[in-house]
Amino acid sequence: MIETLLGATLTIGGVPILVREIVGNIFGLLSAYGGMKRVVWAWPVGIIGNLLLFTVFLGGVFHTPQDLDLYGQAGRQVMFLIVSCYGWYQWAKASKQGVKESDELDPSRSIVSEPAAVQPHWASTKERLGMLIVAVVGTLVCALIFQALGSWGPWADAWIFVGSMLATFGMAKGWTEFWLIWIGVDIVGVPLLLMAGYYPSAALYIFYAGFVLWGFFTWLKTQNSAKTH
Template identity: 35%
Template sequence: MNWLTSEAFTVFGQDIKWFDMIGNILGLIALALGWRRSVWTWPVQFLAGLTLFGAFYGHLTGMAGKQAVVMLVALFGWWQWSRGKGQAADGHISVRFAGWRERGAMIAAAAAGTVAVALLFKAYPSLSWDPWPDAYIFVGTLVAMYAQARGMVEFWFAWLLVDLVGVPLSFANDYAFSGFVYVIYGALVLWGMRDWWLRSRTTAPTLEGAHA
């Protein structure tokens, strides 16, 4: 067996897998870089997604699909943040709250997408043994990372909602390191949410305005 797919060690009776551990450590680094509004959050996020895709592929279709989405949106976010528009005075990306129309569009897309993906999983049971949580995670991740790419504070709220399902699902399927790390994710998300919230009040340029 490839060493990356084998168990690294055991903590509190939970087996920790190499792929799971490495991917989630990269994910933590990417989240911290996102908090700092550094463009390097995206290449690191891409590597995290690639690693976790290898961890979940063939077992948790929705979680693997989530990582495929992470990689695609990471490329979009990298391109978006590298364009140099919507930067704050400190040279980093500026952040803002989404408008009500944008919020409505994201909520509608998340709801419709979750139903559509869940029905697809139910129609093809081999894709997922737990279609609704898998679909929720898959679509929620896409919406969260899109909001991050556009510099929206709502990104943090979306990630928090995804993690509420991702944590128990990870423990239930023996991906303990993912579950443990999600606890740390939760703290970082709350701190990052506060930081972006405060910065949204002081940064004048916005991504939306930059494209006007």
């Protein structure tokens, strides 16, 4: 049964596509929506998608229709899982604190709706400089590693890995900039995935481009609203 589920494919336009790639990306999209809404369940939902997509992007290992290994894409699923555990803990702690504070004002509030787990804010100048250094050095180092491992498209794969790490960490910290980092990841990710034949993931990246802009302006509006109160 497990082998059947892992190997299930759909043929779209004459191209075989793994069902778990589609399902994994749906979970990723749900996680992104939860992140925009700043609710804790975004993290565990994302972890399920990470586990599925990890097997998808090691195509040569798991013998997917593409039969290609994208170590950056696969590695970022592991990174997502680790950072998501951190983000899950951070947001759950903040959410519980929010419930406690709202209960003191109105005991019925926590029953009606889940409070936002984080308050959006800009990163400091020092934090932005740190992100820039990690982006440049991390991409260079990862590209050399992925190239040595035989990854397909190692330089693009490296930026996607490092950019995704920075964006996910920024989401956990509540930095509004994390949405802009995702746009940079999408710009590189779409061509790479299309050329590699990962069409559902490429399609999701295209959709993400619009979604992250929506998310960015939603967080920015929330951030500016908080300043006026």
